[in-house]
Amino acid sequence: MTIATFIPPNIKDPRLVGRSYDMVINGKHEIAGSGKVIERIAPGHGIAVGEWPDASADDVRLAISAARVAFDKGPWPRMSGAERSRIMYRVSQLIVANVEELALIESLEVGKPISQARGEIDFCADLWAYAAGQARALEGNSHNNIGEDRLGLVLREPVGVVGIITPWNFPFIIASERVPWSIGAGCTVVLKPSELTSGTSIRMAELALVAGVPPGVFNVVTGYGDPAGQTLAEDPAVDMIAFTGSSRVGIHLGAIAARSVKRVGLELGGKGPQIVFADADLEAAADGIAYGVYHNAGQCCISGSRLLVEESVRDELLARVLDISRRVPFGDPLNEKTRIGAMISKGHAEKVDGYVKAGKAAGAELLIGGNPAGSGDGHYYEPTVFQNVRPDMSIAKDEIFGPVLSTLTFRSADEAVALANGSEYGLSASVWSTNLENALQTIRRVRAGRCWVNSVIDGTPELPIGGYKKSGLGRELGRYGFDEYSQFKGIHVTLGRPGRWFTS
Structure with a gap:
């Protein structure tokens, strides 16, 4: 039964260096109000490689408030699709420029092979580039056949403030499957990565700021599911929760969100x-x-x-x-x-x-x-x-x-x-x-x-992803992914003078 191809970890590898991160809230670096931090020990080497804030519910509410103000009063939802597209494409370019750094962080924190991590980061740049291109092509609809004195319009609008909760196994990919689609639709975001693998999510938000994403549009809070993730699900200022993780936790979050009729997107477990x-x-x-x-x-x-x-x-x-x-x-x-x-x-x-x-x-x-x-x-x-x-x-x-x-x-x-x-x-x-x-x-x-x-675990930004049965609700990627983060408003327009309901 013995496997003979094990490569022992080299604990003297010079790349095994610990890094300290802050949260990104309203365009600024923030520590936890308590001063508490979470230390990440590399699962492949047993050495500390990361440290980030242990956010409280109050810390998360600061991020939610920043996202709320950025959505209600800021420029992002009111920009043209072309403006948002240009900024998002710059994010994809910055990801390409920082592939080696991001891959190393991902490899150390998750324990995945460095060659795999490098390929994943490249794929994420493509996700951002695709979403950037589609962001300027989003459209509603019109109905010109409902009567000569009537015109119907369907407007696509952003859903609002989105809380995104991602797991530890593919932190950069899963965030890149959601953040570009949500902000591309005009939403603002609070991202809560796993407490085990938060480094690349913070770096993504930092690169987004460099690219020109306005403060408050893309916030990252770090910490545990309770209280950080719980607060995102409960706060009425959050319009939608997008969660990727276990079916058990997804069902729990869905029940919390249902209390305030909050929209939920869930990608849960599988047994492929x-x-x-x-x-x-x-x-x-x-x-x-x-x-x-x-x-x-x-x-x-x-x-x-x-x-x-x-x-x-x-x-x-x-x-x-x-x-x-x-x-x-x-x-x-x-x-x-x-x-x-x-x-x-x-x-x-x-x-x-x-x-x-x-x-x-x-x-x-x-x-x-x-x-x-x-x-x-x-x-x-x-x-x-x-x-x-x-x-x-x-x-x-x-x-x-x-x-x-x-x-x-x-x-x-x-x-x-x-x-x-x-x-x-x-x-x-x-x-x-x-x-x-x-x-x-x-x-x-x-x-x-x-x-x-005739393949497995293949992917492209053009095709939707999501689950049946207990594997989840909703779809990400492709053009369908933007629908997940959009509201559709139907408008009946009456032309000329309408017939009177009451005449004396």
Whole structure:
């Protein structure tokens, strides 16, 4: 079961330097009123790499007030789309100019491979550039066919102040999937990143100020879910909450927001199926399956952690997946060869190990991995593969959030779809087949919001993302993403003199 490709963390790497950050509120750097800070220990190295304020509810209210004033009285919502577009495009250029710095922060705080972090930052620049281009093309509608004396107008307006709460696994990407769309629609924002990985979110707001985003439009507060995130959800001055994270917390935030009929966008948990038919390119599928489950050490809401393979090719496909699992370099996030980095914390690594133990106890066959790795400098877990998994096992139902693949088999497309849909989640899904009709007909029947045919965890700013069932509400990215942060006002215009309702 031992994996031989572990790269021990180099705790003497000169890039392991701690940084201190302040919150960004109304265009200024602010510490917590209490003076308290949160220290981040790099999960891949066990060394302090970041420190930021531990915000209280009062600190968050200052940011909300700044965003409220910027929306109600400031220039941003009243700018032309072209003006907002130019400023947002400058943000994308500044991200490109600072790729190496941002990637290093992300790698150290999250524990992800530096090469992966670099690619993610580049992608985020593209997200900002796309949103910038669309910001000047946003439109309403007109209805000229409702009568010769009537004209109908549909105006698109920004929803207002948006509280955005992001998780620890992809802090820069998930913020970049939301902030440009919300401010591009004319909204103002208070962003609350995870208390574990706040550095790049603060840097994003700082770059936005340099680009010309006015004070108060993009604020960042740092701290814990309670009180910081709770305050965003409860405060009546916040018009919308956009949350990415666990279904448990999303349901809680949705209930809070419902009390004031606050709009909510939720991207929650997943248990993504990867459906592999016998006619698939098995070499490509094996590589995609390994990437889909090991990407970000499996700490990914769109992880392809359920392998549903046609029974006749199970053994051949698993042999290929196991070969990759034995050889893929994992360990030190700062090593350019690393493909699988660290777990976010010791507690989370123990949670993943608990699922593995539960899978073995339930009768699933462990083919490879299944153990923590390393000697104490960081938190790592071996690439792990199970077969003979039943749908009722916890490793088949629950979002493990680790590098653990659960394998089930099917004999027909109907059975594959039933297995894929037999989950409370519906965030992502993949189908592997060289028969395009079979692939498309299958994916059309799978209830998931982000899908791939012959690939996995691919993305582009043009296509919407979001979940079905307990995986969330609403859509981000593409043109649909702007609708999430917009209100639509219908206006009936009467031309000429209207008929009288009452005459004496």
